[in-house]
Structures are given as C-alpha cells and as structure tokens.
Amino acid sequence: MWKYHPALLARPVPRYTSYPTAAEFGDSVDHADMAAALDAIGVDERISLYLHIPYCHEICWYCGCNTGAANRTSRLAAYLERLDEEIDLLVERLSGRGRIGRIAFGGGSPNAIPTTAFASLVERVVTRLRCADPxxxxxxxxxxxxxxxxxxxxxxGTTRVSLGVQTFDPAIQSRIxxxxxxxxxxxxxxxxRGAGVTSINFDLMYGLPGQDEASLAATLxxxxxxxxxxxxxFGYAHVPHIIPRQRRIDATALPDAxxxxxxAAQAHGVLTGAGYRAIGFDHFARPGDALAQAAEAGTLRRNFQGFTEDQAEILIGLGASSISAFPDRLLQxxxxxxxxxxxxxxxxxxTSRGLLRTAxxxxxxxxxxxxxxAGSADLSDIPGFEEVRERLAPFEAAGLIGWAGRRVTLGGDALPYARxxxxxxDCYRQQGHRFSSAV
Ligand code: SF4
Structure with missing residues (x-):
C-alpha cells in the first residue's frame, strides 16, 4: 500500500514526456532547424509520425489540449489542406529516406473530421511516404x-485506439x-472490436469535482x-489561470491532495488486482499487451504520448502545435x-519553438x-551527482529509494513519487513551480 508523504508531493513537477521539457522551449529555432534535422535522417532510420487534429465536436471544460470547436466545415477543410501541404514538404525533404513504422493521429479528436477526409489523409501519408505496414x-x-x-x-488498418472516457459517473460528467x-x-x-482494433486504451481521471472513492470504484x-x-x-490538474475553459469547473468540489x-492508490490497487501490469506511474496494460511486454523486457520508452513501446529515435509531428523529437533537438x-x-x-x-539538446x-x-x-537509473554520468543525492535524501529517508553505488532504484511503493x-x-527544475502536482 502506498504511503502518503505530502511534503514529497508538494512541489509541482513535469510529466517528463521529453527532456528538456516543453517549458524550456524557446524561439531560437525555426524551419531551418527542422529541415536540417530531416536532412540528417538515414535511409533506413526508423521514424514514427504524429498528426495533430486540433478540433473537437464538443469542448470538455477540463481539457488542456490545443483544440477548438469543429463547428465550421470550411475551417476544417482549410486545415486539412495545409496538413496535406505539410506532408508534401516532408516527402520532398526526406526524398525517400527513413522508414515509417508508426502513424498516430491525436488531437483534439481525429474523429472530428469527416471519415472521407481521414481515409484520404491516411492514404496520402502511407503512399507518399511509402510506409510498409505501419x-x-x-x-x-x-x-x-x-x-x-x-x-x-x-x-x-487501424489497430490501436485510445478512448477519452475519464469517468462513468453521470453527475461528474456534467460537472466537467x-x-x-x-x-x-x-x-x-x-x-x-468488430473493426479489428486489437488494442483499446481507456483514459480515466481521478481528482475530478465531486469524485470520491465510491464513484471511482464504480468507474473502474x-x-x-x-x-x-x-x-x-491521470490526475485532473485544475489550473484555470493557464486553461481558461476550466473556470467552468467548480473548484470547491475538487478532492484535496x-x-x-x-x-491514485485506489486505481493502482484495483487495476493491478484485476491483473493489469502497472506501466510507469500512470499507465496499465494487460500482460500480453505490447506495452506490458516492453516493460517486462526493459525496453519501455517515454514520448509525447506517454509511456510507449515505440523504439524509434525520431518522432515527426505534423499539424499545428505538434512536436518533433530528434536525438539532438525538439521542435514544435x-x-x-x-x-x-x-x-x-x-x-x-x-517550426516556431523548441531547443537543441546539449550532450x-x-x-x-x-x-x-x-x-x-524502469524504476532504476545509473547516475554515474550525471554532473553534480552529490547535489542530486542530497536532493534525493528525503526520498531515501522515507524508504522510497535505495542506492547501489551511483545507481538509484525506486522501491515498489515509490510510483507516485517517481516524477x-x-x-x-532535472537541472532546469531547481527553481520554477510551473507544473502540476505529481499525484
Ligand atoms: S474530446 Fe478530448 S481533446 Fe477534445 S476537448 Fe474533450 S478532452 Fe479535449
């Protein structure tokens, strides 16, 4: 059972879908940095693609995504035209280099666009970028x-779908x-299932207005x-000063820390008790699922979509606000x-923001x-190791981590403290307070 150490959760921390995080992005990069990164891709280098559709039919009050109402057909059509043109730019720049193994559509809601538009977008990406069985x-x-x-x-041929579920409680659904x-x-x-989708993910939330353990138990x-x-x-992060649409949510009904x-502990207990494997600090997968297998094999990775088994070193983001990740740069x-x-x-x-990663x-x-x-990291190469060890002393005192030389290993109950x-x-994070609470 997880033990609650409020002092160790008091500091807002990033989700670390990248390092450095997007908070460190600046405007010193531009389209030339993107072009140079694409030019450096090898013929057989593995690439994953992400296409962002920043529209939804209905906007949820809690949502922090870059999305807007899909209420004007002309606006959607114009956006999809630009996305096509961006694909053309990419095709031209890559000139046949790179092997695309994965294509992810996110948003927003990709199903806010017409089915015909989605089909032709997939067709265009697959044929123009010569993707073999992505x-x-x-x-x-x-x-x-x-x-x-x-x-x-x-x-x-879509085999994976992620559904925004959040909660099954009708009263809470109204409140969010x-x-x-x-x-x-x-x-x-x-x-x-009937359409051959073999991997279905549910996104759920805790910390919602009016949510209690009984409601969460019923949802689970x-x-x-x-x-x-x-x-x-995921824990709901109430930050209406950053996400104005959250002002519609009654802050007085939010569960306390x-x-x-x-x-969070309840969800972890119920899902692992039901046979799911905990993946990192907020994902769960059936034992046979590729994500669980990657965790088992020690090949789990983290990218802008969360924990993933995707091994590609290059992620190219297309569409407004999407982020591309290369070993030496992050470009948004x-x-x-x-x-x-x-x-x-x-x-x-x-490209308008991003950074070049230093060694x-x-x-x-x-x-x-x-x-x-993996819950364990060798910190031998980390500059300022003694300072890091000092910062981790409270976690050590709480029995959440252990040391073997310069290798730190998290204990079984340390998941909520992992971030x-x-x-x-994180050398950028020793002052600022710009993130959500870890739980
Ligand atoms: S459907 Fe998803 S992306 Fe769209 S507003 Fe709701 S939470 Fe945000």
Missing part, C-alpha cells in the same frame, strides 16, 4: 463515434462538461467489465492555427527516462 493508432472521442467511423478505421452515457462507450468498444468496475487492453489514469493520493510547430497556415502556405515548415541534456534525459520507465524523484535530475 502501426496505426487514433485517439477517438466516443461521442458521435458510429459504424461509419468503425468502417473507416477497419479500411485503413463531458456527458457520454456508458452505453455510448460500450457501443464504441463493440464497434472497435465499469471500465474493467469492458476489458480494455490498456488504461491510463490527500483524497487525490488515495484515489506553431500552436496558433492561423500562423501555422501562414508558414505552411509560404512553403516552409511551421548534458541527453545524459540527464536518459537517466530521467530510466527512472520513470518528483526524476525532477531531482
């Missing part, structure tokens, strides 16, 4: 998902502006009855769709990833 994954909003969408997922009856999720799961039970292959359980911790496209249009329309990549960034990044994915432990290795 793994296709799509984030789906169950609201409005129907047989037509299931058919297009089947036709495109995302009403979706359990029958809609059941119908969506049945359609996806309902979710388990649908047998998803994976689950991700101790209740949030109890809910314009978040603003208007400016994204202008850049692509002018025939250049839409030290890469050493620290590897150690942070190992801490979060805090990782942040001790």
């Amino acid at each position: 793994v296709l994954s799509v984030e789906i909003d169950p609201r409005g998902f129907d047989a037509e969408w299931a058919a297009v997922l089947e036709a495109t 502006g995302r009403v979706q009856p359990v029958e809609d999720i059941e119908r969506t799961v049945a359609l996806l 039970e309902t979710a388990l009855a649908m047998a998803p292959d994976r689950l991700a359980v 101790a209740a949030r911790f109890a809910q 496209n314009e978040k603003n769709t208007g400016r994204y249009h202008l850049a692509i329309g002018a025939g250049r990549f839409a 030290e960034d890469r050493v620290r990044g590897r150690a942070i990833t190992a801490t979060l994915t 805090g432990i990782a942040s001790a290795l």
Whole structure:
C-alpha cells in the first residue's frame, strides 16, 4: 500500500514526456532547424509520425489540449489542406529516406473530421511516404463515434485506439462538461472490436469535482467489465489561470491532495488486482499487451504520448502545435492555427519553438527516462551527482529509494513519487513551480 508523504508531493513537477521539457522551449529555432534535422535522417532510420487534429465536436471544460470547436466545415477543410501541404514538404525533404513504422493521429479528436477526409489523409501519408505496414493508432472521442467511423478505421488498418472516457459517473460528467452515457462507450468498444482494433486504451481521471472513492470504484468496475487492453489514469490538474475553459469547473468540489493520493492508490490497487501490469506511474496494460511486454523486457520508452513501446529515435509531428523529437533537438510547430497556415502556405515548415539538446541534456534525459520507465537509473554520468543525492535524501529517508553505488532504484511503493524523484535530475527544475502536482 502506498504511503502518503505530502511534503514529497508538494512541489509541482513535469510529466517528463521529453527532456528538456516543453517549458524550456524557446524561439531560437525555426524551419531551418527542422529541415536540417530531416536532412540528417538515414535511409533506413526508423521514424514514427504524429498528426495533430486540433478540433473537437464538443469542448470538455477540463481539457488542456490545443483544440477548438469543429463547428465550421470550411475551417476544417482549410486545415486539412495545409496538413496535406505539410506532408508534401516532408516527402520532398526526406526524398525517400527513413522508414515509417508508426502513424498516430491525436488531437483534439481525429474523429472530428469527416471519415472521407481521414481515409484520404491516411492514404496520402502511407503512399507518399511509402510506409510498409505501419502501426496505426487514433485517439477517438466516443461521442458521435458510429459504424461509419468503425468502417473507416477497419479500411485503413487501424489497430490501436485510445478512448477519452475519464469517468462513468453521470453527475461528474456534467460537472466537467463531458456527458457520454456508458452505453455510448460500450457501443464504441463493440464497434472497435468488430473493426479489428486489437488494442483499446481507456483514459480515466481521478481528482475530478465531486469524485470520491465510491464513484471511482464504480468507474473502474465499469471500465474493467469492458476489458480494455490498456488504461491510463491521470490526475485532473485544475489550473484555470493557464486553461481558461476550466473556470467552468467548480473548484470547491475538487478532492484535496490527500483524497487525490488515495484515489491514485485506489486505481493502482484495483487495476493491478484485476491483473493489469502497472506501466510507469500512470499507465496499465494487460500482460500480453505490447506495452506490458516492453516493460517486462526493459525496453519501455517515454514520448509525447506517454509511456510507449515505440523504439524509434525520431518522432515527426505534423499539424499545428505538434512536436518533433530528434536525438539532438525538439521542435514544435506553431500552436496558433492561423500562423501555422501562414508558414505552411509560404512553403516552409511551421517550426516556431523548441531547443537543441546539449550532450548534458541527453545524459540527464536518459537517466530521467530510466527512472520513470524502469524504476532504476545509473547516475554515474550525471554532473553534480552529490547535489542530486542530497536532493534525493528525503526520498531515501522515507524508504522510497535505495542506492547501489551511483545507481538509484525506486522501491515498489515509490510510483507516485517517481516524477518528483526524476525532477531531482532535472537541472532546469531547481527553481520554477510551473507544473502540476505529481499525484
Ligand atoms: S474530446 Fe478530448 S481533446 Fe477534445 S476537448 Fe474533450 S478532452 Fe479535449
């Protein structure tokens, strides 16, 4: 059973989907850095693609994603045209180099665009970039998902889908502006299974307004009855000063820090008790799932989509706000769709922010990833090791970590503290307070 150490969770910490994190991105990089990174890709180098659709049919009040209402057909069509042009820019620059093994569609909600547009987008990416049998994954909003969408997922060979579920409690759904009856999720799961989707993920949340352990228990039970292959359980971060749409959420109904911790522990206990393997600090997977196998084999990785078994060193993001990751740089496209249009329309990549990773960034990044994915990291190469050890002393005193020389290993009950432990290795993080609480 996890033990609650409030002092060790008091400091807001990043999720470390990259290192350095997006908070360190600056505007000293541009389209030329993207072009240079693409030029350096080898003929057979493995690449994963991410395409961002920044639109949703309905906007949820808690959502921190870069998305807007898909209420104007012309706006969607114009965006998809630019995305096509960005694909053309990429095709031209790569000139046949690189091997694309995975294509992920996220957002927003990729199913906010017409099915025909989705099918032609997949077709265009696969044929123009000459992808041989890529793994296709799509984030789906169950609201409005129907047989037509299931058919297009089947036709495109999509095998992985992530569903935004969050909670099955109707009262809480109303409080967060995302009403979706359990029958809609059941119908969506049945359609996806029928369409040959072999890996279904549910995103769930704790720390929601009015949520208590009974409500979370009911949600977990309902979710388990649908047998998803994976689950991700995130704590709701209420930051209305950063995400104005969250002002509609009643902050007085939010569980306090101790209740949030109890809910995180509850979800972990229920899901592992049901046979799921805990993956990192917030994912769970059935033992046969590729994510669980990667965790077992010690090959689990972390990227902008969370924990992953994807081994590609290069992730190319297309669309407004998407981030591309190369071993030596992180490059983000314009978040603003208007400016994204202008850049692509002018025939250049839409890179607007990012950074070049230093050798030290890469050493620290590897150690942070190992801490979060394997629960153990060799810190021999980390500059200022003694300072790091000092910062980790409170975690050691609480029995959450142990040392073998310069290797730190997290104990079995250290999962909720993993981000805090990782942040001790982060040289950018020794002052700021710009992140969410670890639990
Ligand atoms: S459907 Fe997903 S991306 Fe769209 S507003 Fe809701 S949470 Fe955000």
